[in-house]
Amino acid sequence: MEIKKIEFKGFRNLFDFSFTPDSNINILMGANAQGKTNITEAIWLFTGAKSFRGAKDREMVGFGKEKAELKMNFLSQGIERDAKIEILNKRKAFLDEKPLKSASHLAGNFCAIVFSPGDLGLVKDGPNVRRRFLDVAIGQLYPVYIELLKDYTRAVAQRNKIIKDYKNNSSISEMLDIFEAEIAEKGAKIVEYRKKYCKKTEPSTAEIYKGISKEKEKLEFSYVSSVEAEYLAEALYNARKTDMFSGVTSVGPHRDDLDFKINGISARSFGSQGQKRSIALSLKLAEAKTIEDIKGEQPVAILDDVMSELDPERQDYILNHIKDRQVFITCCDYSNIKNFEKGTVFNIEAGRIK
Ligand SMILES: Nc1ncnc2c1ncn2[C@@H]1O[C@H](COP(=O)(O)OP(=O)(O)OP(=O)(O)O)[C@@H](O)[C@H]1O
Ligand SMILES: [Mg+2]
Known part of the structure; x- marks a missing residue:
């Protein structure tokens, strides 16, 4: 499973932009409240599940915006797929341009695991x-x-x-x-x-x-x-x-x-x-x-803010176990990522990638 491109529009504090992730480790780095978790939350929604933060759909629409729209182009079993999620009061999803009965019907198409402080x-x-x-x-x-x-x-x-x-x-x-x-x-x-x-x-x-x-x-x-x-x-x-x-x-x-x-x-x-x-x-x-x-097929792995909660041995253990797949790691502090050399670091500042 690999995300080729993801596009945000009206989602939480994120600016309208698109992002082409690394096929391996993506480090989303930035100070508090810049939008790192928001990016991983958007990715997670493509699994068809609700927000891993327990947020209601409506809460994810940017303040003052009428709706949010997320688009993702991903590879699954070697086949390119396009998914779209629209959030007004509720999530609505589309797969390869076709509307799905409900957003949860995305499940099984795009697979990910998320590990967050909760x-x-x-x-x-x-x-x-x-x-x-x-x-x-x-x-x-x-x-x-x-x-x-x-x-x-x-x-x-x-x-x-x-x-x-x-x-x-x-x-x-x-x-x-x-x-x-x-x-x-x-x-x-x-x-x-x-x-x-x-x-x-x-x-x-x-x-x-x-x-x-x-x-x-x-x-x-x-x-x-x-x-x-x-x-x-x-x-x-x-x-x-x-x-x-x-x-x-x-x-x-x-x-x-x-x-x-x-x-x-x-x-x-x-x-x-x-x-x-x-x-x-x-x-x-x-x-x-x-x-x-x-x-x-390996699922995409999301590690939201957990590295700083674990000791160096457990950090190493995770990194050794999730390498060779696409991973998104949010992080505030460079000291927690000194052990990975392979990934691309994206600096997140005020809702966009700098
Ligand atoms: N619906 C929304 N519309 C606009 N902004 C929002 C919305 N929901 C949350 N925010 C804002 O998004 C900002 C960034 O949130 P996010 O949780 O992604 O931060 P973060 O970079 O992960 O920070 P931390 O390091 O503290 O975990 C917060 O300041 C929050 O107020
Ligand atoms: Mg966060």
Whole structure:
């Protein structure tokens, strides 16, 4: 996967300009608030996923602008492709001039991985962060998963809405039956995808972690279901009474989690900060490896502001593992990039490349 050219128009603080990146390492260098992350955020949107900063679509349109437009020319499996994203209130996407049903339909065409400071909390933060990690990774590999997740989320939202009135209206019970059947059916498929992804990616994650820990530590991770998929329908039915009070659906894959063990001991409970960061880093590098194995092509790698958060050994580890592909690294300080000689440095200043 290689970006040949990217064009920005009305996007955040960026000037309207186009940019021809290096086919290998691109270092986006500049002081704070100049637009480095904005550039990587724009690139990431071509994976079909939402902003990795959690921004709403509208927030990415430049202040005072009516809309933003991004264009990308990239090589995938040796074939040149053109993608375009328009952002008004929502993202709209085009691939080779054809409009797509939704921007998420870009998924699977352009593949990238992003590692940003938020990802360093993958182990320490709440389970929603880990589920989102899985969902984004799986969505790029299997775009049908994105639709599945949307249907599932909608069914859970419907159940939440009606469960609040359940007390007052027993005829609602039939509607609950319908939504619970859908939650159970879609939920079982989601769990299947997630478990399959974990199984596929665990060996490389463990291998990478072993390398980072200098062969001293063994990492294992597993998918933890709030309830086994085959019992989900029953569990939903049984949870109606308790869910009535909380107004939320207490079981299902939207409550699942990942569990990490280092040398057999829970990393969340007992791991050091550094160990937790190393797990996050391993998961991200393994994500790239999994995409490569399945798609037969290396994804573009984006490292937003993480180099300064890691010690020199881990910085070196990353650089050794992501070389020989297209990489975008944002950086404020030359001292963090002294180890790469191969890349091109682009100086970002006030929303443009100087
Ligand atoms: N919708 C928008 N329209 C115009 N400007 C925006 C918009 N959203 C964000 N900005 C501005 O873009 C600027 C650059 O943001 P960005 O996050 O890319 O900086 P950065 O170079 O990555 O900085 P840092 O080194 O601090 O991470 C910020 O000053 C922010 O106020
Ligand atoms: Mg930034």
